[in-house]
Amino acid sequence: MMSEKLRRALTVFSMILIAGGTPLAILMLALTWMLEQAVTAADLGVAIRIIIFTLLGGGLLRALLSIDARLEARG
Numbered sequence: 493m494m495s496e497k498l499r500r501a502l503t504v505f506s507m508i509l510i511a512g513g514t515p516l517a518i519l520m521l522a523l524t525w526m527l528e529q530a531v532t533a534a535d536l537g538v539a540i541r542i543i544i545f546t547l548l549g550g551g552l553l554r555a556l557l558s559i560d561a562r563l564e565a566r567g
Contacts, residue, residue: 499557506553513546 494502517539524535 494560499561502553503557506550506557508550509546509553510550513543513550516546517542 520542521531521535521539525531
């Protein structure tokens with residue numbers, strides 16, 4: 493299994509990934525709007541992909557860390 497230090501670091505990373513995806517996408521849309529004066533459907537698609545994949549990626553990492561911690565506690 494993995495060390496406690498690595499598990500904590502990955503947990504923090506997964507929480508940053510989960511919490512940071514939506515603000516990053518909003519910031520990207522705001523910068524696009526400010527620089528180009530318009531937000532296209534492609535820009536919205538990229539923002540939606542950022543939100544979905546950061547939520548899924550961070551959630552999956554969090555779930556795997558939880559499974560590892562439970563397996564280590566059992567054995």
